[in-house]
């Protein structure tokens with residue numbers, strides 16, 4: 001505090017009859033009160049946030065597309081000559097995989113020549129799975145989840161259930177069509 005303003009302050013105190021110490025104590029108390037108020041505000045904000053967390057989780061679940069609520073229209077996703085045995089490619093179904101990664105699927109041609117397809121959303125925490133031809137497995141890089149490419153079931157790691165199966169049909173021209181998805185896209189059991 002500068003000398004000039006201190007003098008002015010003492011003059012005003014003289015008018016009110018309060019001592020400098022009294023004034024200082026009031027300031028301190030007010031400061032403590034504000035600090036306590038700020039603390040209380042923080043506490044309230046914290047408990048509001050904590051009480052909203054389950055709703056946030058619940059609403060996130062609603063944002064995940066549930067297969068039952070999706071509309072399936074047949075979509076051409078390739079041709080039987082597109083893939084060599086023991087290889088795979090991705091395709092979007094029922095929507096665009098660029099817009100929603102949970103619409104990304106794997107079309108796999110098994111070593112036997114048979115075609116299968118699965119949604120790529122890992123059932124553990126929703127990372128995207130890939131086909132690894134050298135190990136003939138579907139692999140999730142996030143926590144080393146492993147799925148059997150033959151039927152999409154879990155053979156290793158934390159995923160709790162099989163990958164959703166994309167239903168396929170092959171027409172007389174050899175075109176491959178996705179016609180639906182069996183199972184639930186997303187995490188959980």
Ligand code: FES
Nearest residue numbers: 122124125140145
């Ligand atoms: S997200 Fe796939 S194993 Fe965890």
